[in-house]
Amino acid sequence: MTDDTNAMPAQASDPAKLVLEDGTVARGTAIGARGLTGGELCFNTSMTGYQEIMTDPSYYGQLMMMTYPHIGNYGASDIDMEAEEPMVAGFIVRSFTERHSNRQADETLDEFMRRYDLVGIAGVDTRALVRHIRDKGVMNAVISSDELDDDVLLERAQDWPKMDGLELASKVTTDSDYVYCEGSGPRIAVYDFGVKQNILRSFRARGATVRVVPGDTPLDEVLAWDPDGLFFSNGPGDPRAMSEAVDRVGRALDTGLPVFGICLGHQLMSLAQGFDVYKMFVGHRGANHPVKNLDTEKVEVTTQNHGFAVEETSIDEAKARVTHVNLNDDTVEGLRFKTFPGLSLQYHPEASPGPHDSHYHFDTFMEMVAKERNVAVPEQTDESLHAV
Incomplete structure (x- = not known):
């Protein structure tokens, strides 16, 4: 010893x-x-x-x-x-x-x-x-x-139980659905696998009406609310142990609704598309990780928190393209999907305190919702993300 x-x-x-x-x-x-x-x-x-x-x-x-x-x-x-x-x-x-x-x-x-x-x-x-x-x-x-x-x-x-193969999202999801905020913009349904409050605040700041549902909520119940967009949240544990969630996400992708996923949500969307996810040797956790946007060639300083990642070689180019990569190790940090209106990120654009380079992803999703659903998106308010 x-x-x-x-x-x-x-x-x-x-x-x-x-x-x-x-x-x-x-x-x-x-x-x-x-x-x-x-x-x-x-x-x-x-x-x-x-x-x-x-x-x-x-x-x-x-x-x-x-x-x-x-x-x-x-x-x-x-x-x-x-x-x-x-x-x-x-x-x-x-x-x-x-x-x-x-x-x-x-x-x-x-x-x-x-x-x-x-x-x-x-x-x-x-x-x-x-x-x-x-x-x-x-x-x-x-x-x-x-x-x-x-x-x-x-x-x-x-x-002590290993994280590899451990399902934990059910430990942190909400017990029942609730309306987080009501705005004049699109209706966003949030599947809660451990959603951070700053994600919900980010949607509120953009005028959305946000309904949060437990991670195991049947898709039909969510669709009955007539959302304009679907969001799959961050959360803990191994996404490969969440077969029911992967199936539910896969059916959500087939609805044609705009979809956005962050961290665990990104991994679940990838698994639903048939891509592979692996356990990382160490993982990424911090507020100083450089990520390159392949569309703009700009580098974002990002906040990260994940121990699993999408295997780039498993990505079907007919289904998605890589939009962001980590400059430390070239791991996949963002995807844009081709068979449905959707995007996903491995890192956290909502994080605060920390760099704000990636806040624009919420705007990108809201613009996608406005286009696909023909709904107006209000201008972003100046309210603090920390405002209760």
């Missing part, structure tokens, strides 16, 4: 350990709630937006490690929630700020984590751990401030 990290100076607190399934042990101090938690260990390279990351349903069941060293300095606020509660299984940082400086904050990050019973660890060399994962590949781990025996924790990490 190895110890790849050294404990960083911290205020006196309860000891905690992070143990990876390959035997790597990192010692630090407990933050948030006390206890034991586990999941797939992933990392995010964003400098800000930790609360948006913690509450993003796409991270459900994962241990989130921040590479930026100082976390918690602006506290926590209800206005920065992407879901009703944190979705990550645990939180890992290098230097944790006990006192914040932000007049909009409602509480400290530690108070926020304790309120939602979220277990975390601070005082570990997160960048060394990132290098380790980057070399060895994504793996499971556990955080504990309760049980501290290395052998026991290693066994727990090795026994």
Whole structure:
């Protein structure tokens, strides 16, 4: 068993350990709630937006490690929630700020984590751990401030369910359908596999009427509402384990309605078209990933959060064309479909805080809806995406 990290100076607190399934042990101090938690260990390279990351349903069941060293300095606020509660299984940082400086904050990050019973660890060399994962590949781990025996924790990490083949969208979808907003523009039906609030705010800012439905809602029920467009949201887990959702998406593509998918929605649309999706060695998570728009030759700095990707060699050119590629590894980041009016993105154009280079995709979809359905689209409002 190895110890790849050294404990960083911290205020006196309860000891905690992070143990990876390959035997790597990192010692630090407990933050948030006390206890034991586990999941797939992933990392995010964003400098800000930790609360948006913690509450993003796409991270459900994962241990989130921040590479930026100082976390918690602006506290926590209800206005920065992407879901009703944190979705990550645990939180890992290098230097944790006990006192914040932000007049909009409602509480400290530690108070926020304790309120939602979220277990975390601070005082570990997160960048060394990132290098380790980057070399060895994504793996499971556990955080504990309760049980501290290395052998026991290693066994727990090795026994934790793998993300590969795991269906999780049903854990985060809404319990019942609801109208999020009513506008003077097109009617957009949103299939919720773990939809972020900023996606819904993005549609609201463009004057849409938005109805959100659970991910397992029969298509006929959605079509009875007479939507002008269909949206398939982001979400957690392995899309290949969602056979019923893939079938439902496939039937939705046959309706002729304009369709837009982001992240998990992008993967489900691809699977419905017969393309392949694979588990990535590490995954993309951060607010600084360069993506090239092949139509305009422009590069967008994007926010990303995904551990699966569409296999480019499996894409049938008669059905879709690649519109965006990741400049770090050439993975597929966007598709435009040829047999129905639709587009999909692997990254997150709605993300905030972070780069806003990709907000235009919502405009592109709304223009598609206006053309295909002969409906007017109001001018985008100046309201903040964070406005409740």
